[in-house]
Amino acid sequence: MVKTRSTGEKLFNIINGAVLFFVILVAVYPLYYMTIISISHGLEVMKGNVVWVPKLATLDTYKTIVKGDLFMYMKNTVVYTVVGTAINLFMCCLCAYPLSRRTFSGRKVFTTIIVVTMFFSGGMIPLYLVINSLGMIDTIWSLVLPVAINTYNMIIIRTSFQAIPDSLVESMQLDGANDFTILMRLVIPLSKAVLATMLLFFAVSHWNSYFEPMLYLNSKSRYPLQIMLRNMLISGLFTEESSVAGGAVSFSVTDATLRAAAIMVTTLPILVVYPFVQRYFVKGIMIGSLKG
Amino acid sequence: MKKVVSLLLAVVLLAGVLPVMAAAEETSSTWLSDELVEIHVMREENASQVIQSDSVKIQYIEKLLNIKLVVEAVPAASYADKKQVLIATDNMPDLIKVTADDVRTYARDGMFVCLSDYRDQLPNFFAAYESKESNMMLNVDGKCYAAPTLRRPSENDSRFLIGGQLPVIRIDLLEKYGLEVPTTFDELYDVLMVFKENNPDCIPLTNRKGGSTTATQKLLDTMAYSLGSGSTMYYDEDLGGVWVYGPANENFKEVLRYLNKLYEAGLLDPDYATNTVDLWKEKMSSGKALMYFDNNGFASQFNIALQTIDPSYELQVIPTMTNSLGQTRNFMYSMDWTDQLWAIPASTENLDVCLKFLDWCYSDEGADVNGYGEPGVTFEYVDGKPRILESVLEKYAASGSSTAYYDIQSDLGVGLLDLAPYVDIGCQVQMQNYLMTAEELEKYEYVSALLEADEGLRQPVSVNPPLTAEQTERYNELKTAVVNICSQEWDKYIMGVEPIDNYDNVIAAAREAGATEMEQIYNDAWNAALGK
Numbered sequence: 045m046v047k048t049r050s051t052g053e054k055l056f057n058i059i060n061g062a063v064l065f066f067v068i069l070v071a072v073y074p075l076y077y078m079t080i081i082s083i084s085h086g087l088e089v090m091k092g093n094v095v096w097v098p099k100l101a102t103l104d105t106y107k108t109i110v111k112g113d114l115f116m117y118m119k120n121t122v123v124y125t126v127v128g129t130a131i132n133l134f135m136c137c138l139c140a141y142p143l144s145r146r147t148f149s150g151r152k153v154f155t156t157i158i159v160v161t162m163f164f165s166g167g168m169i170p171l172y173l174v175i176n177s178l179g180m181i182d183t184i185w186s187l188v189l190p191v192a193i194n195t196y197n198m199i200i201i202r203t204s205f206q207a208i209p210d211s212l213v214e215s216m217q218l219d220g221a222n223d224f225t226i227l228m229r230l231v232i233p234l235s236k237a238v239l240a241t242m243l244l245f246f247a248v249s250h251w252n253s254y255f256e257p258m259l260y261l262n263s264k265s266r267y268p269l270q271i272m273l274r275n276m277l278i279s280g281l282f283t284e285e286s287s288v289a290g291g292a293v294s295f296s297v298t299d300a301t302l303r304a305a306a307i308m309v310t311t312l313p314i315l316v317v318y319p320f321v322q323r324y325f326v327k328g329i330m331i332g333s334l335k336g
Numbered sequence: 337m338k339k340v341v342s343l344l345l346a347v348v349l350l351a352g353v354l355p356v357m358a359a360a361e362e363t364s365s366t367w368l369s370d371e372l373v374e375i376h377v378m379r380e381e382n383a384s385q386v387i388q389s390d391s392v393k394i395q396y397i398e399k400l401l402n403i404k405l406v407v408e409a410v411p412a413a414s415y416a417d418k419k420q421v422l423i424a425t426d427n428m429p430d431l432i433k434v435t436a437d438d439v440r441t442y443a444r445d446g447m448f449v450c451l452s453d454y455r456d457q458l459p460n461f462f463a464a465y466e467s468k469e470s471n472m473m474l475n476v477d478g479k480c481y482a483a484p485t486l487r488r489p490s491e492n493d494s495r496f497l498i499g500g501q502l503p504v505i506r507i508d509l510l511e512k513y514g515l516e517v518p519t520t521f522d523e524l525y526d527v528l529m530v531f532k533e534n535n536p537d538c539i540p541l542t543n544r545k546g547g548s549t550t551a552t553q554k555l556l557d558t559m560a561y562s563l564g565s566g567s568t569m570y571y572d573e574d575l576g577g578v579w580v581y582g583p584a585n586e587n588f589k590e591v592l593r594y595l596n597k598l599y600e601a602g603l604l605d606p607d608y609a610t611n612t613v614d615l616w617k618e619k620m621s622s623g624k625a626l627m628y629f630d631n632n633g634f635a636s637q638f639n640i641a642l643q644t645i646d647p648s649y650e651l652q653v654i655p656t657m658t659n660s661l662g663q664t665r666n667f668m669y670s671m672d673w674t675d676q677l678w679a680i681p682a683s684t685e686n687l688d689v690c691l692k693f694l695d696w697c698y699s700d701e702g703a704d705v706n707g708y709g710e711p712g713v714t715f716e717y718v719d720g721k722p723r724i725l726e727s728v729l730e731k732y733a734a735s736g737s738s739t740a741y742y743d744i745q746s747d748l749g750v751g752l753l754d755l756a757p758y759v760d761i762g763c764q765v766q767m768q769n770y771l772m773t774a775e776e777l778e779k780y781e782y783v784s785a786l787l788e789a790d791e792g793l794r795q796p797v798s799v800n801p802p803l804t805a806e807q808t809e810r811y812n813e814l815k816t817a818v819v820n821i822c823s824q825e826w827d828k829y830i831m832g833v834e835p836i837d838n839y840d841n842v843i844a845a846a847r848e849a850g851a852t853e854m855e856q857i858y859n860d861a862w863n864a865a866l867g868k
Contacts, residue, residue, distance in 0.1 A: 087641045092618040108739070169424050176427060258414040259421055264381075264389070267411075275411030276383040300614065 075311075082106070082305035086298030105301040109276070109309060114269075121251060121268040128188040128250040129243060135192040136201050136242065141227045144205035145213070155202075162195045168259075175260060186260035187253065194249075197242050204238035205231055240324030248314055273306040367402035368692040375686060375693060376429035378408040378422070380415035382753045385742040391749025396710040403693055407755060423447060428681035430690050434482055435675050436474055440802060443481040449680040449687060452479040457691050460698040464488075464758060473799040473865050474674060482677035483694055485752070488703045488760045498787040500668035501558040502632040506531075507652035509626060520658040521563065521594060528603040531626050541598060542605040542625035544616030551611045552826055556583075556591065558629040562666040562792075563591040564659045569858060571797035574663060579801070579858035583822040584843050584851035590660050592829040593836045600832055609827050623649060632787075636780075653783060656792025664792040674799045678757050698758045707760030709748035715763075724763050729770045741767050801861035811857050814850035821846045 049057075081089055085100035093099050142148045143155055165171070171190065180186040208231055216226050232239065254270040261267060277299075381387045387409040388394070394405050408429060410418050415433075422428050423442055434448075442448060452475075455462060464486050465471050474484055503524075509531060510517060518524040528540035546554035556567035566572065566582030582588055598604035605611060605625065619625035620634075621641035632653040642649035656666045680690045696702040708715035708722045715722050724744075732744040744767050745751040752759050769777055787793065803811060825842045828834040 087621070087644060090617050090641055091622040168421065172421055172425050172427075176425065181427075254414075255417075258411070258418060262408045264409055271411050271414065275381065275413045277413075298617075 078304045078307050081303075082301055082308050084301065086301050089300045090298055105297045105305040106309075108297050108302065109273075109305055114272070114309070116265065117267055117269040117272045120266060121270070124184060124187050124253070124257075124268055125247050125250040127184060128191070129246040131188050131192050132194065132197075132246040132250075133239060133243060136194065136198040137227065137232060137239075139193055140198050140202035140205055141223070141231060144202045144208075144231075146210065155199075158193075158195055158198070172259065181260055182262045182266065184266075187250075187256050191249075191256070194246070197245055201235070201238055201242060204235050208234055237324045240321050244318070244321045247317070251314055252310075269310060273310055277303050277306055364400075364402070366400050368696065369402050369689045372398070372402050372404055373686055373689045374404045374406055375431060375690060376406045376408060377431040377755055378410060378419070378429045379433040379755060380412040381409035382412050384739070385751070385753040386746045387754055388746060388749060391747060391754070392709040392714055393705055393749035393754070396705060396713075400705070401693065401696065403689065405755065426681075426683055428683065430680065430684045430686050431694070432679055432681060434677050434679045436484075436677060436799065439474065439482045439677060439679065440476055440808075443476040443479075446682055448481045449682055449684070449691075450479050450481055451483065451680075451691075451694075452481075454691050458695045458698075460695045460702075464698045468672070469866065470797055470799050471674065473801055473862070474677065475865065476802060482679035483698070483757050485673040485676040485678070485757050485759060486698075487671045487673075488707070488758050498668055498784065498793070499631065499633050500666060500793065501630055502653050502666060502668075502787075502793075503562075503627065503629050503657065504632055504635045504651050504653050505627040506649065507654075508648050508650045509534075517654050518657055519655070521660065524657055525594075525597065525601075525603070528598070528627065529601065532601070532603055535626070537624075539605045539619060539625040540603040541627045541629075542611065542616060542619050543608050543628060544611050544613050544630065550609070550823075552609045552830070553823065555595070555608055555629075556826065559595070560588070560591045562629075562656060562659060563594055564661040564663055565591050569800075569854065571862075573794070574665070579855055579862060581818065581846075581851045581854055583826075584818065584846035586843070587661065588843075589836055589839050592826065592839060594660070595830045596832055596836060599830055604830075608830075620651070632783075653787065655786060655790045665794060666792055667796040668787075668793045670796055670798040672798070673752065673759070694757070697756070703756075703758045703760045706754070706756035706758065707750050708763055709750055714748055722760070722762060724766045729767060732767065733770055740771060801858050802865055803857065803861050807857050807861060811854055814854045814857075817849040818846045818851045818854060821849055 080094055080096075080098040082105055083101050083103065084094045084098040085102050086105075088094055088099035139158070143151050143158075145151070166174075175181060175186050175190065180189065212230060213226055216230055221229065252270060253268065254274060257266075257268050258271055261271075379387075387407055389407060394407070398404050406429075419432070419434065419438070422432070423438070426447070428447075439448065443450075451458060451461070461483055462480075465480065465483065467489075471484060474480065474482070505527075507517075509515075510527065513530050513534060515527050515530060516523075518527050531538060531540045543551055543555040543558070545551040546557065549557070553567065560567040560582055561570065565585055565587040566580060568583075569579060569581050572578060572580045595604060599606075599608075605619075607615070616625075616628070617638075620628060620638045623642055623645055635651040635653060638651050639649070642651065656664050658664045678694065680687065680694065684690055697706060704711070704715070704722045708724060711717070711722075713725075714728050715724050717723070728744070732740040735743065737743055741764070742753075745754065745763060748763065750756065750763050751761070752764075769780075772780060822842060825834070825839070829836055829839055
């Protein structure tokens with residue numbers, strides 16, 4: 045028997061659909077707008093003609109970005125992200141595991157000591173001096189080692205580890221496994237969801253990292269993408285210096301198109317990765333948030 | 337046996353002398369150091385012009401001076417932060433680009449080498465530095481601690497680069513409606529009125545937001561001086577050569593009166609207080625707005641957009657107009673870059689070479705190399721003046737790149753945006769002219785001649801007087817109060833919410849809050865620096 049819907053239900057569905065469509069539009073349109081701006085002719089963007097579809101489509105803006113050693117910066121960013129995330133996950137797991145075991149005496153003291161670092165830090169200048177004295181200036185290590193452990197994320201991982209029953213751990217101990225084996229063979233495999241979530245958090249953080257590379261790196265050949273793009277966005281083309289350029293500027297590329305293309309280049313890789321980790325994401329977040 | 341020993345000794349002697357002779361042959365009289373020295377230089381990099389570590393200039397300097405320049409090019413957007421950390425931790429390179437404020441803040445702490453103490457080693461630099469009295473404002477306690485970026489006086493078409501925050505108007509509409517170019521602000525009002533009558537939907541005069549200032553502040557920054565006052569603390573020659581806080585002076589009422597007149601008549605953009613850069617560009621390039629007071633160089637860029645709508649549309653700068661006080665005046669951009677200075681940190685291990693290199697940069701040879709690259713390879717001397725080779729210009733023009741103008745300077749490593757304390761703009765001008773069509777060049781020369789002949793255009797005093805630490809503290813304290821009192825009121829007067837005569841109350845409040853003392857601090861410091 046086919047259930048007939050009442051007028052009220054139909055009306056609700058229509059309004060519901062309309063509202064949800066509006067919500068989708070609000071969420072998707074900015075990204076779509078950036079896309080069409082980035083491939084439109086600068087003059088059309090400047091005249092305010094680009095709203096729904098690209099005008100005089102051109103890839104000049106992307107060519108401008110690529111010309112500035114984009115791939116070198118991109119490669120650096122990928123290296124920093126991969127190495128940094130691997131170190132983050134490894135170190136956070138190493139720290140979280142003992143703190144999650146009830147048998148570990150003094151874990152509350154250690155947890156307190158670690159939590160204090162969330163609220164107090166030495167400050168920028170002392171940190172710079174430490175990194176400088178360790179000889180890490182202008183190396184990848186200045187970007188990945190000082191942030192090896194993120195306290196907040198480590199606590200989420202610890203909470204997730206605590207959910208693993210002690211009996212499982214004890215059974216492995218009876219089989220002769222040491223703590224490292226238990227961590228690698230039991231705890232981590234059972235915590236894939238939270239680790240996938242953390243992986244995304246750490247990766248996004250390294251990918252977007254701008255301030256540390258700016259401070260600690262001196263050689264341009266080691267700069268990540270974010271530094272180059274921020275410079276491009278803030279310095280722009282439409283500067284006082286460019287004012288003397290007379291008739292030499294074609295205007296196919298303007299600040300607005302450049303800004304849009306830069307946003308696309310930086311966000312696209314993360315957007316591509318996100319769907320693959322997304323199925324773990326919700327679960328991982330819930331584990332961390334429900335159990336304190 | 338003796339013969340053998342003698343022979344052996346002779347061989348040993350020869351073996352010892354020959355490498356020395358060979359080494360002597362390898363040195364050059366142009367070298368500033370017997371051994372190859374690495375000089376680390378830090379400056380900001382503008383996204384428009386990439387600083388290359390192996391530019392023509394850097395390679396040539398290594399051959400010529402035996403100095404290897406290692407440029408740490410920090411993105412301009414992050415430069416201030418990074419510089420502060422390096423200064424605070426005393427981890428500076430051998431040569432660092434700083435601002436006048438940095439010099440005033442850190443020189444007394446001994447962070448930078450006092451150049452005045454090495455005066456005899458810096459003849460070229462001091463000749464250029466002391467050629468302008470206003471440069472003395474950069475001294476700290478009467479001594480020079482950093483070398484400002486100066487424009488090299490030359491005949492290299494400098495008139496092509498005259499610019500400022502000037503009136504730019506749709507010149508085609510003046511012709512269309514049979515109007516003369518306005519010579520006074522009253523005539524400008526009439527012209528804008530005709531524009532409005534014939535184009536009711538247009539915005540006769542618009543503006544933009546400043547980099548870190550509001551749109552109202554930017555409007556006043558660009559117009560107040562030519563209307564007879566100033567929007568902030570400025571040096572007024574017409575008042576007898578004194579520093580004046582413009583908005584707390586009687587003449588500022590004339591500025592507000594005129595803007596109010598435009599606003600009431602619908603001639604000033606009704607959104608003048610909230611305009612953004614993007615909105616301004618949109619209005620100018622779509623033909624909706626017909627005039628602005630701002631960087632005249634943008635006109636040529638807007639014209640490209642406008643002429644896609646109608647080839648006859650044209651924005652053009654007009655000569656300085658006379659205000660209601662009978663003054664014909666406006667500021668052009670400063671010819672030097674006195675807030676871009678080069679300092680040698682006291683911690684450098686290469687002081688001697690750094691001093692020699694800095695002085696070389698201010699020599700004719702240094703300015704040629706920093707402005708044109710390598711002689712014979714990228715430039716030649718024509719009638720004793722450096723000129724970029726035609727073949728080099730052709731190469732960049734043929735590339736079809738929309739940024740060829742910057743590409744050439746980036747590859748050669750020359751110009752203001754590279755390492756050039758004594759700037760020769762020849763390469764920039766030559767490339768710019770080469771890229772223009774004959775018609776564009778003719779138009780450009782016409783505008784340049786117009787500006788050159790404009791007697792109302794003045795060089796601003798771009799260096800603030802050197803205040804002591806106590807003066808700076810007191811000045812900033814007063815400034816916060818005075819600026820707040822004035823700036824909050826401007827829109828009320830421009831929009832006609834308050835009658836202009838009531839602005840006397842604002843002036844009185846500002847004076848009471850310390851505007852007079854602010855002026856006094858500046859004038860005292862100015863006179864002290866000049867030894868008056």
